[in-house]
Amino acid sequence: MKHIELFAGIGGFRKAMDLFGNDHHIPMECVGFSEIDSYATKTYKANFDTANEVEIGDIVSFTSDKKNIECLQDFDILTGGFPCQSFSMMGKQKGFEDVRGNVFFNIIKILKTKKPKFILLENVKNLLTHDNGDTIRIIENEIKKAGYKNIYYNVFNTENFGLAQKRNRLFIFATTEELPDDFIFNERNVIDNYNKNLKKSSLLKQKSTLEILEKEVEEKYYLSATLKPTILSNGTKNFKSKSEINQLIARPLTATMVKMHRACQDNYYSYEFLNSNKPLEYLETKYSKEELAKHRIRKLTPHEAFLLQGLNGNFVTNAMNEGLSNHQLYKQAGNAVSVNTVYAVLHYLFITNNLKKYVL
Structure with a gap:
């Protein structure tokens, strides 16, 4: 499974992908990562072999030239914990064009050009109510316009996935592929799957x-x-x-x-x-x-x-x-994004709902 990690920080998504891949015999390959903080990049490169990957750096600069995006290897899934900049100018005076500088739209540029099958994004839970709900509606509409008909989002608490930290984060999942008729993307289902099927894994776990x-x-x-x-x-x-x-x-x-x-x-x-x-x-x-x-x-x-x-x-x-x-x-x-939460979501998507059939 090839993936790209945007707004990578120190690589929480990547660590979860690696552990998940090792546990379930799914080869993982990161084709590139973006991170603007030089210190976070140092930690990232100290822990992952990035020798054959595209180091995107500043995603705004990178995506300003479409050729840079086109030169990326094809990949199956795009992940990232993108920053929540203000969308508050939406609908005011100059309207939509005034928020084009928001880094979220750089994700959209990559999606429109590379068209990966899956997207998994993370953000603060307050994104759901930001600007009276306008922000999440804009995000959902932009992802749909990029070609992703199936979009889901829900809040997940790290505490429910084997780590002794209360941390509520919004996860957004989208795909171009067909999903099972009974597919549901919410924390309750992912918790049930975690408790039932992930008693044995490479994850670190602590109860307190x-x-x-x-x-x-x-x-x-x-x-x-x-x-x-x-x-x-x-x-x-x-x-x-x-x-x-x-x-x-x-x-x-x-x-x-x-x-x-x-x-x-x-x-x-x-x-x-x-x-x-x-x-x-x-x-x-x-x-x-x-x-x-x-x-x-x-x-x-x-x-x-x-x-x-x-x-x-x-x-x-x-x-x-x-x-x-x-x-x-x-x-x-x-x-950072909590490794266990990402792993639990990946398992629910690709193993329990068999979405791995689209990449293997």
Whole structure:
């Protein structure tokens, strides 16, 4: 199965494709990838052999010349976690042409020229309600006009696919091929298929953060006495939220988690919790904020963050060996697509619904 990975980041889609292919004896070949962030590209190339692939780089520049697209090898599936830029000018004054600069339309250029059989895209769940629903309607219509009559989308939570992170993401699937009459693309069906058919796979799996958090880490990951009250705060007079640390299911990883300043949003853990003989009983103890502030509290390490996205320790080590800083690694983990979710979707599409018949 040949594929291209757009807005590749560090290669979450590709990692899922590789694991899925190995597990189900489906040869995988990536013909090219696009990524504008040079640091993410370093991590990508540290973990994948890209020697014979087209390194697209800036997709806007690449697709500005149709000959570049035409020179790409044919491929079966296009994947990518595209950024959600504003479509808010749609229908206002100059109308449609004003949003042609949006990078989504560069995907459409490739689809119209190369016409792969399948598309699998990922984005934030808020894309469904962005601009009062106009954005998703535009996306759907543009994909249809590119020749894809079957388009589906649904929100999937990473937590339901063997990773201890709550992460809701929208997946858009489209194909030119005929689908089974009873085909349904939703999280419930993919979860049922995952639970029934993916008990054995190459995926990393964890039921809680306790399975991946290290008991002892370097001192640099611990918060200062000054910072602890900030992340333990329940907010200000204008913003109230219940701040909690030691989450068994992590909050969604973010690209800004390196800053260690976002109470109620990022993930923090206490030494006392991680090294308790009975961590669940520790959680039941009602510590005051003042008492918790006396505990040693730390953020995730880059290795832990990558594990929560389904990427093993070697993935981070390979990047570090290329000189990537922790700052960049946190950003990359926060921006990544969860490997397990992509794998579960691929299995549901190509094995359970036998769409592999169109590519093998």
